Amino acid sequence: MLGIQKLEEAPATPLHPLSPMGEACSRMDLTAIHQILVMTHYRDDEGTNEMRDILDARKRGDFAFRDKDFKTAIECYSQVPLCHLMCDQPDAALRDAMQAQCVYPDWPTAFYMQAAALAKLDMQSDAADMLHEATMLEEKRQKGGKGP
Numbered sequence: 242m243l244g245i246q247k248l249e250e251a252p253a254t255p256l257h258p259l260s261p262m263g264e265a266c267s268r269m270d271l272t273a274i275h276q277i278l279v280m281t282h283y284r285d286d287e288g289t290n291e292m293r294d295i296l297d298a299r300k301r302g303d304f305a306f307r308d309k310d311f312k313t314a315i316e317c318y319s320q321v322p323l324c325h326l327m328c329d330q331p332d333a334a335l336r337d338a339m340q341a342q343c344v345y346p347d348w349p350t351a352f353y354m355q356a357a358a359l360a361k362l363d364m365q366s367d368a369a370d371m372l373h374e375a376t377m378l379e380e381k382r383q384k385g386g387k388g389p
Contacts, residue, residue, distance in 0.1 A: 257376050266357045266372060271327050278323065279303060322354045331361035349379040
């Protein structure tokens with residue numbers, strides 16, 4: 242208005258220190274996010290029968306992801322929004338992350354993925370809110386709370 246440009250507000254600095262996943266999401270380092278998911282979540286998922294099919298698909302997707310065959314990776318694990326982010330599909334990534342949150346409302350990764358997708362969509366304030374929620378859920382989980 243009147244030739245005055247609105248300055249983009251910088252994302253709020255989190256009140257709590259970020260975990261490695263939080264740091265990777267805040268930097269939009271998709272490779273680091275993928276490495277963290279591979280290292281941490283496979284061992285969390287292997288114990289449940291419901292997750293075995295998803296785990297197998299995710300592993301096949303990871304091989305495709307490693308080989309930079311993103312189309313195949315999306316087909317193998319479209320429920321994991323990271324591949325959508327790598328293919329510059331933040332709307333699809335946000336949709337999948339929101340679906341994951343519905344299934345696992347106390348799973349920090351769903352919130353981290355939403356934060357990354359929202360940041361890609363230039364929704365910095367919402368991304369900061371999701372990053373904060375993820376951080377709080379992760380702290381709760383480390384103190385003995387439950388989650389996938």
